[in-house]
Amino acid sequence: MLFIGEVQRNDVTLASSVPVSHMRPPIRDESRTVQFCGSAALTAPETRMVKDFVDTQRRTVLASKRRQQIDQYAIHQESEDISPDDTLPRFSCATYVTGAYEQAAIELIDRLIPMKTLADLKQIYTDPQQLAALDDPAQRILLGIGAGSQWPILMVGYLLHSLARTPAQIRSAPYRPSVGDEYFPSNASTANPGLSSP
Secondary structure, eight states: OOOOOOOSSSSTTTEEEEEEEEESSEEEEEEEEOOOOOOOOHHHHHHHHHHHHHHHHHHHHHOOOOOOTGGGGSSSOGGGGTTTTTOOOBBBBBHHHHHHHHTTTEEESOOOOOOOEEHHHHHOOOOOOHHHHHHHHHHHHHHTTTSEEEEOOHHHHHHHHHHHHHHHHHHSBBOOOOTTTTSSSSOOOOOOOOOOOO
16 A cells, blocks of 8 residues: 555544555555554655655546446566556556655565465455356456466555555665565465475
8 A cells, every 4th residue: 555645644543444446356445554664764855756656546537437436456476467558557566656656766675576376366265256266267368368368467565565665675685585485474484395486
């Protein structure tokens, strides 16, 4: 989720309710209670770039006739799979946030990330609609996992680990996730040894 308030907040606690934009799916703006907070301490120009990203996605979704929830959600999407004809923004919860930060030239997560199998995803995803989509071969194609048996999927846990660093650390290098970091806090000590990393 991306904070979309008009002014920077330094008083946020776990009890705070703040305005956010996030990929539910679909992409939406609403107030949510804070469960985790991390920041790269964006400058005013960087904040404008993130806001431009959010505004562009919001306008595109509103203008689109394809607004069904699962149509907007992509677990995995290779850049070569995205064509100029793609008019509907497609993100996961994590890629929505990392996309906004990339707009401000901040790379939160290293591109070398652990591979995930369908069985792994069924353990990590808990939303009934997403679980049903994972069981449907046609929906898996739409989600970006129609081919192959494992994929480098950007997990929300990786994002949380990335943002659990100081602003200086966030800016100095992207976070390199390890197996187990798909959970926050990490369960690397109890991670399945059969899971592979590139």
